[in-house]
Amino acid sequence: MIRENQRYLNRLQIFLDLLLIVLSYILAYSTRFYLLDSGTISLTLSTSLKPIILCLPVYFILYNIFDIYSTRRTKPFHTEVSAIIKTNILAGIILMVGLFTFKVIDFSRLTIILxxxxxxxxxxxxxxxxxxxLKKYRRLGYNLKHCLVVGTTDSSALFLxxxxxxxxxxxxxAGIVTSNTHPLTSFKGYDVAGKVEDLETLLSKSTIDIVIIGVSGSDLIELSYILQICEKSGVKTQIIPYYHKYIPAKPYMDDLDGLPVIDIRHVPLDNVFKNFIKRSFDIVFALVAITLTSPLLLFAAFMTKLTSPGPIIYKQERVGLxxxxxxxxxxRSMRVQTKEEEKAKWTTPNDPRKTKWGSFMRKTSIDELPQFFNVLKGDMSVVGPRPERPFFxxxxxxxxxxxxxxxxxxxxxxGWAQINGYRGDTSIEGRIEHDLYYIENWTFSFDLKIILLTIFKGFVNKNAY
Structure with missing residues (x-):
């Protein structure tokens, strides 16, 4: 029943999406030529609407590529918004390339933007x-997904x-199924429907949409039987790994010649293409940044030399990739120190080692600008976890x-940690938590977001001293 409902909902959603595309263009056309009235009408609505109609299959394909029509019960809304924006950007590019290719020169650019x-x-x-x-109706008891939970473990309790x-x-x-070795009468306030040996009977007598398996390591001997019965009954099955509490990240499955292997930490930048995209962007961004900030670089170098004896550039050993x-x-923002003095001491507020100009550079992050040369060398990226000294x-x-x-x-x-205030002498645990989130959830758009947030609020920070 749930699958039928999902199929009807998807068909309705597809119809609405395609209808909204046409309606959106009509509104954009009307706004451009009737409300703004900023030029003569070069193409009639019916004529200019034809490329949009031809683009409908493109939108449909892209929406499916970005998995927008899968069930959204537990899907975060921001992932759906991201898919919609990406689809519109890509479809817009395809539309403009098509207009250019077929030399449709009278098409209004403002209309496309609108x-x-x-x-x-x-x-x-x-x-x-x-x-x-859907949320309202589900809270009222409609469009429910009936679940049978197998196992009375911590994993099952967490799911419940x-x-x-x-x-x-x-x-x-719909009920709880206990292990044959751990029989109970109730669990977490839910009635126990039976034991694992009763599973086939329970599935044949009840309308179950999904079986959630949360058995412990000691009950794995029963897992083969449970899966066999679930597949025989044709019911959808999901497993909560009993070791999930030992894996704090997003694991993913790898394949070694048919042997499934769980990689406990998914790092998107392990992908060669994604890593190439990030590295290419780093090089271009660093070159542009160095060019645009060259007057500031020269001024900072002059002031550093003027206000304190010693080298202009300070090289410090850090641990990287x-x-x-x-x-x-x-x-250099501090007086010249010995290696022993500098390697084991964290910078603190009102640190007497800092120069007045150095203190200003630290507050405004000007002292960090030479790191764009580290980016060009490949030691660093524009966005990423901040490196630390080997001693720490x-x-x-x-x-x-x-x-x-x-x-x-x-x-x-x-980085993501720095944008969220973890700079200077702040919580290392909080910093690592944000760094790991960045590492496991990297996307190119995530990098752009961090860069924009850095521009608007990241240069000056109360914890930068």
Whole structure:
């Protein structure tokens, strides 16, 4: 029944999406030529609408590529919004290339821009409306997904808690099935429907949409039988790994000549193409940044030399990609120190080692600008976890769980942790938590977001001293 409902919902959603594309263009055309009245009508509505109609299959294909028509019960809304925006951008590019290729020169560029924004807003608005309606009906007991939970473990308990907390998922717990070795009469307030040996009978007598398996390591001997019965009954099955609490990241399956292997930490930048895209962007961005800030670079160098004796550029050993050490460049902001003095001391507020000009550079992040040369060398990226000195790395790897994972990607000039206030003498645990989130959820758009946030709020920070 759930699958039928999902199929009807998808058909309705496809119809609405395609209808909104046409409606959005009509609104964009009307706004351009009747409301703004900024020029003569070069193409009639019926004529200019033809390329949009021809683009409908493109939108349909792209929406499917970005997986926008899969069930959205537990899917975060921001992933759906991201897919809609990406589809509109790509479809817009394809439309403009098509217009250029077929020499349709009278097509209004302003209309295309308006069409992009209107269609994006209307489609997102439509999705919000559908989500709100579905949430309301699921809370009222309609469109429910009937679940049978196998196992009375901590994993099963966690699933039951989350299903109760997120009523809008529409997960109705139809019963609990206990292990043959751990029989109970109730679990987490739910009645026990039977034991594993009763599973086939339960599935044949009840309308179950999904079986959630949460058995423990000691009950794995029963897992083969459970899966066999579920597949025989044709019911959808999901497994909560009993070891999930030991894997704090997003695991993914690898294949070694037919042997499935679980990689406990998915790093998107391990992908050669994604890594190439990031590295190419780093080089272009660093060249542009050095060019645009060259007057500031020269002024900072002059002031550093003028206000304190010693070298202009300060080289400090840091730990980078694959735990390899490199020299990170900064404008010198402190008096010249011995290596023993500098390697084991963290910078603090009102640090007497800082010069007045150095203090200003640190507050405004001007001292970080030479690191764009580190980016060109390949030691660093524009965005990534901030690198630390070997002395502190040796300490943190013993006391901070998962600290060394940050070295699986290039360190950055700015990062997700720094944008969220973790600069200077702040929580190392909080910094690592944000660094790991960045590493596991990297996308090119995520990098752009961090760069924009850095421009608007990241240069000046109260914790930068």
């Amino acid at each position: 069409f992009f924004f209107i269609n994006t807003c209307l489609t997102i608005g439509c999705r919000i409306g559908i989500r709100l309606i 808690d989350k299903a109760a907390k997120n009523a809008h998922w529409g997960y109705n717990i 694959n735990r390899k050490n490199f020299n990170m460049y900064k404008f 790395v040796d300490q943190f790897k013993e006391t901070i769980p998962r600290y060394m994972i940050k070295h699986q990607v290039r360190p950055g000039i700015t």
